[in-house]
Amino acid sequence: MSATIHQLSGGQRPASIEPLMQLVAPELNGVNEIILARMQSDVAVIPALAGHLISGGGKRLRPMLTLACARLVGYEGARHHKLSASVEFIHTATLLHDDVVDGSGQRRGKKAANLIWGNEATVLVGDFLFSRAFELMVEDGSLRVLKILSSASAVIAQGEVDQLQTQRRIDTTEDRYLRVITAKTAILFSAACQIAGVVAESSEQVIESLEAYGRYLGIAFQLVDDAIDYGGDAETMGKDAGDDFREGKLTLPVILAYKRGNDEARAFWRKAIEDGKTDDADFAEACRLMAGAGAIDDTLERARHYGRLAQDAIADFPAGAAKDALLETVRFAIARAY
Structure with a gap:
C-alpha cells in the first residue's frame, strides 16, 4: 500500500500539510481559543467528552481550509475565525454521532468517546456542539453563510443515513457510493472553503471556484480513507484497519472487487458483507481479492482524478503562499498514508 500511495505524488518529495x-x-491559535471557550459548560461531562475528541490530535483541516481560502481571496477581516470554529464543531459533532452509529473502538488513535462515557452522553454532547456551531453562525449575521453551513449540516446527516441504508448491501453502485461520500464528507470541505469567499464579498465565480476546490478535495480525501482501510495501520489512520470491512460498509474498493470478481470471489463478498460474520482471516482474504482485482489501485486513481480537479479549480487564482499551500494540501490528502 505504501508504495502505491507514494506514486500519487509522482515520485516527488513526500507531500506535507506543513x-x-x-x-x-497565527489565526488558527485564535480559532482554537474560540473552540475551547465555546465547548465549556457547567455540566462537567460536556467539556470533558468534547475535549477528548477536539484535543485528541485532529489536524483542524477544515477550519484551516477556511482560513487559507480567506487568505487566497485577500480577506483581511476576522469574521472567518468564528466561522472556522463553527466548521470544526460541525465536524466534531458528526464524528461523535458516527462513533455511536458505527460502534467504533478508536477515534484519532484514542479510545472512542462512546466507550468511555456511553452512547447517550456522546450523542447529546454531539448535539451540544451542533448548537454551538449554529450560535457562531448566527453571531456572524450573514444569512448566506448561515444557509451554506446549515445546509451542509443537513446534507451530512442525509449522507450518513444513506450510508446506513447501503450497509451490507453488496449491490450498492459506484454512483450511490459517490453520492454518499459527497454528502457525508465533501460537503463540509466545500462549505468550509466557500464561506471564505462569502465573507470576503468575492465574485460569484470566485465563490464557485472555492466550493469546487473543497468538494473535489473532500471526495479525494474520502476515497483515500476508504482505500487505506484495507492497507493502513491504526497509528496512521487513528482507527483500526478493517473497520469498514467489519462494519459491512460498501466502499469503492469493495464495490470494485465484487464487480470484477469470479463466482468464488463474489460468493466470499456476499457472505462477508451480507452475513457480517468475519474474522482476521476473512479480512486478509478481502485484501488479497482486492489486490487481485486492482480495486485499491483504481480507488486511488480516482482520488488522483478528483485531486487534479481540486487543483484545477483554483488554477486561475494569483500565485502566492496561500495558493501553494492549498495545492500542496491536495497532494497531502492523497498521499498522507505514505
Missing part, C-alpha cells in the same frame, strides 16, 4: 499549517498558524 505549508498549510504554517500559513494559518
